[in-house]
Amino acid sequence: MAEEVKEKSTEKKSKKRPSKFLAIGKYFLILLILGGQGFLAYAVVHKYYPNIYEKIHSNQPAESVIYDMEELVVNPSGTNGKRYLLVEISLEIAGEDNVPEIDKHLLELKELMGETLAARTVNQLVEVEGRENIRRELIWLINSKIGNRSVRNLYFTKYIMQ
Structure with a gap:
């Protein structure tokens, strides 16, 4: 019986709660990835949009x-x-x-x-x-x-x- 009590206490010790750092780290990583994609999209559009706009609208005659x-x-x-x-x-x-x-x-x-x-x-x-x-x-x-x-x-x- 003493062994059973020891096993239960060791089971409770081995079932640790996940740390708050891992949960916060996941959210931070997702936020970092989304922010990076947003910045990359902005940079690409800012760099190439004037050329794309000019190319699209230069082929169509006004009249x-x-x-x-x-x-x-x-x-x-x-x-x-x-x-x-x-x-x-x-x-x-x-x-x-x-x-x-x-x-x-x-x-x-x-x-x-x-x-x-x-x-x-x-x-x-x-x-x-x-x-x-x-x-x-x-x-x-x-x-x-x-x-x-x-x-x-x-x-x-x-x-x-x-």
Whole structure:
């Protein structure tokens, strides 16, 4: 029995509480790491931000040009020629130097846009969400044909479904 009492007293002595220094040290280390990361981020942004800002904003011309295209008439998919869509499109182009490039590829662009619109069903052409998808696809199509991102926006100035 005396041995059991000795074992219990030694167990209590071996179960020491962690020191407050270790707990405070952990928090201090976390605070030091976060502070160091914050300082490093500030130093990087302070050093490189003016160059990044200038590079981003130097590529975009301040002016934009509206380019009006002729009307397109297409038969939607699945209508057997009984219905048609009349569309007039205006393009917002970044700078006047891109207008000759569009003029150069105008016939190909009209053909590609006509095929894209004719591949849609009436429901896709009538719904607002479908029109937005078509608008984004036409912007991508024109930019890929021209070879640069000159088209900023595309507007349907006339959109008649008959």
